[in-house]
Amino acid sequence: MNLQRIRTVIAKEWAEVFKNKLVLFTVGFLPLVFTALPLGILYATRGDPEQMASEMSDLPAQFMALCGDISASECMQVFILNQFLLLFMMMPLIIPISIAAYSIVGEKTTHSLEPLLATPISTVELLTAKSLAAAIPAVLATWLGFAIFVVGAPLVSTGPSVLRYILGPMWLLAVFGLGPLMAIMAVNFAIMVSSRVTDPRVAEQMAAVIIVPLLAIMFAQIGGLLVLNLTFMLIAAVVLLVADAALIVVGARLFQRETILTKWK
Amino acid sequence: MIHAEQLSKTFGDGPNAITAVDRLSLDVAEGEVFGFLGPNGAGKTTTVRMLTTLIGPSGGRATVNGLTLGRDDAAIRQSVGVLTETPGLYDRLSAERNLTIYARLYDVADVPGQVRKYLQMLGLWERRQDEAGSFSKGMRQKLALARALLHEPRVLFLDEPTSALDPEAAKLVRDFIEELRGAGRTIFMCTHNLDEADRLCDRIGIFKTRLIMVDSPANIRQQLYGRRVVVHLAQAAEGLAAEARALPFVKEVQAVDNKLVVTLDDPEANDPALVRRLVEAGAAIQFVGELRHSLEDVYLRLIEAQG
Ligand SMILES: Nc1ncnc2c1ncn2[C@@H]1O[C@H](COP(=O)(O)OP(=O)(O)OP(=O)(O)O)[C@@H](O)[C@H]1O
Ligand SMILES: [Mg+2]
Numbered sequence: 001m002n003l004q005r006i007r008t009v010i011a012k013e014w015a016e017v018f019k020n021k022l023v024l025f026t027v028g029f030l031p032l033v034f035t036a037l038p039l040g041i042l043y044a045t046r047g048d049p050e051q052m053a054s055e056m057s058d059l060p061a062q063f064m065a066l067c068g069d070i071s072a073s074e075c076m077q078v079f080i081l082n083q084f085l086l087l088f089m090m091m092p093l094i095i096p097i098s099i100a101a102y103s104i105v106g107e108k109t110t111h112s113l114e115p116l117l118a119t120p121i122s123t124v125e126l127l128t129a130k131s132l133a134a135a136i137p138a139v140l141a142t143w144l145g146f147a148i149f150v151v152g153a154p155l156v157s158t159g160p161s162v163l164r165y166i167l168g169p170m171w172l173l174a175v176f177g178l179g180p181l182m183a184i185m186a187v188n189f190a191i192m193v194s195s196r197v198t199d200p201r202v203a204e205q206m207a208a209v210i211i212v213p214l215l216a217i218m219f220a221q222i223g224g225l226l227v228l229n230l231t232f233m234l235i236a237a238v239v240l241l242v243a244d245a246a247l248i249v250v251g252a253r254l255f256q257r258e259t260i261l262t263k264w265k
Numbered sequence: 266m267i268h269a270e271q272l273s274k275t276f277g278d279g280p281n282a283i284t285a286v287d288r289l290s291l292d293v294a295e296g297e298v299f300g301f302l303g304p305n306g307a308g309k310t311t312t313v314r315m316l317t318t319l320i321g322p323s324g325g326r327a328t329v330n331g332l333t334l335g336r337d338d339a340a341i342r343q344s345v346g347v348l349t350e351t352p353g354l355y356d357r358l359s360a361e362r363n364l365t366i367y368a369r370l371y372d373v374a375d376v377p378g379q380v381r382k383y384l385q386m387l388g389l390w391e392r393r394q395d396e397a398g399s400f401s402k403g404m405r406q407k408l409a410l411a412r413a414l415l416h417e418p419r420v421l422f423l424d425e426p427t428s429a430l431d432p433e434a435a436k437l438v439r440d441f442i443e444e445l446r447g448a449g450r451t452i453f454m455c456t457h458n459l460d461e462a463d464r465l466c467d468r469i470g471i472f473k474t475r476l477i478m479v480d481s482p483a484n485i486r487q488q489l490y491g492r493r494v495v496v497h498l499a500q501a502a503e504g505l506a507a508e509a510r511a512l513p514f515v516k517e518v519q520a521v522d523n524k525l526v527v528t529l530d531d532p533e534a535n536d537p538a539l540v541r542r543l544v545e546a547g548a549a550i551q552f553v554g555e556l557r558h559s560l561e562d563v564y565l566r567l568i569e570a571q572g
Contacts, residue, residue, distance in 0.1 A: 008369040012355065019357045112353035115412065118317055119370040120343040258320040262276070 005121050009129035017103050026098040027137050031091055031145035038084035038149060043156040045077055074161045081166065082228050086218045088146055088175055092183035093211050095138035097190040101203035103130060104194035108264055117257050127255045130191065135183040146175050170230045178233065181240040186210055188247035192254060195264045266420055266451040267293040267316065272325035274311050285311040287475045288325065298452045300466035302459070304568055307473045309455040310350055313422050316453070317347050330420055343371065346418035348426055352409035356398030360389055360408055363397050364415060371416035383411035387441065403434025410441065421445065423454040427461060439465065459560040471564060473571050486558045489566065491516055493556040494532050494539070496525040499549035508546040512539060526556060
């Protein structure tokens, strides 16, 4: 692995892909919305504890158990936040898809992959560089959004346990552990999809099916079928780790000089 | 510098298999400019891609710059420069940035120095800050050429360097290739432009899936047609054709109006005797010259013979 070559390609990817307004929009705007939304909802549900207590009875039973001895209104907010944790997990899935789709399809349409492949760079270095170029901005944007959320949440929430909950092991594992794992998965998936199509928007749309499982989890939680907790996150982390390893193996096989030149049309 | 032995490439398998290159054996010497001529779909690009390690051969062996294909691939890529069929620039980045990226990928020691050198050499220095996407075709081709040279490769592969350029831009690129040749680089050049091959190349290979013939342009012409001398007369040529035909070294004579076209092997040795014989027979000779077959004639005849 030659780090200078990897750095060079990453810098090139960023210089090029961030000139694209659509990509810039996804990377910049999405985290903003996904961070502002939960803060806004927290603010709106700050309401008086009495009323909250009455609404508590609507919460799924499993969730009540999770709340333990925190106040009813805090528990309500924690429940709402659990939905929004999924937004933070969605960012590292959506952002890299957009970057990778434009990067790969763009190189295909301008035929710039061939001279690139004619340099001494190895295909592993190239794949690594392309993956990192898409994953790093996604992870950083997610973390930045989370940081803003952590700073903003105490200002708009009902009590201190809300912040304690956000900074608890489940959230931290989700944002700092699962986030990067999901970004890697999204990138590899997007590269595979992009290698088969000639329009970056089509690639984005096709690769977007990757968020379906996340949506399923979201609706399952709203419907009271499951509750996000630490155990769930740990299992998810292991599943993602295995899925990532598999995708990287398949991706590296697809990412051969000859395959790229002759089969990526 | 380039040595290929029975190099082959077949795409796909079973009944749909396409053999693009069939047992190509070839040697290109150091410092030589070699022209690779063939019609569309002949397998020229496929050959270049194999020799530059972009695709693997289905059979045969090759070495480039003493390095073995399939074993020293990264080293081969480091030691050759490639101008691909389409320039493939990063359109949103400046010309300078385009070159800087490649200089780094090739591990060039003095990146800004080399980038500057080639931007200046190709007359792009003033436009270095402009996006490559805003360049004309000729400028794009020159930028791609500069990109292939940044790491001072010993061997240069050029895939149709002047096709798609207008005559003026093509001439600029051609002049530049001439300059490179002076600098002692080995150049392997695919082209459709026979005139260009004739002028630039030391040897040419005529290729259509298989290598049909390799030699210097002059030798190929002679091998196929012999050489021809045209004699312009002050009178009708008809009556003198028999005189010329009677000479032992003359292969063929055609009389057209007041011109005699005589085919023979060695004009330098035979022309004096030919002229003497014609003058003795009463010919009033105005000019004597050599009639050259264009490489195009040769090429078309060879390709046609291939079917
Ligand atoms: N990836 C591929 N898959 C299948 N067939 C291919 C592939 N690449 C090239 N071929 C076939 O191999 C043959 C040679 O193609 P190649 O591009 O090498 O020709 P060429 O001499 O460069 O032609 P041109 O002058 O048009 O550039 C053609 O019949 C082409 O269809
Ligand atoms: Mg070609």
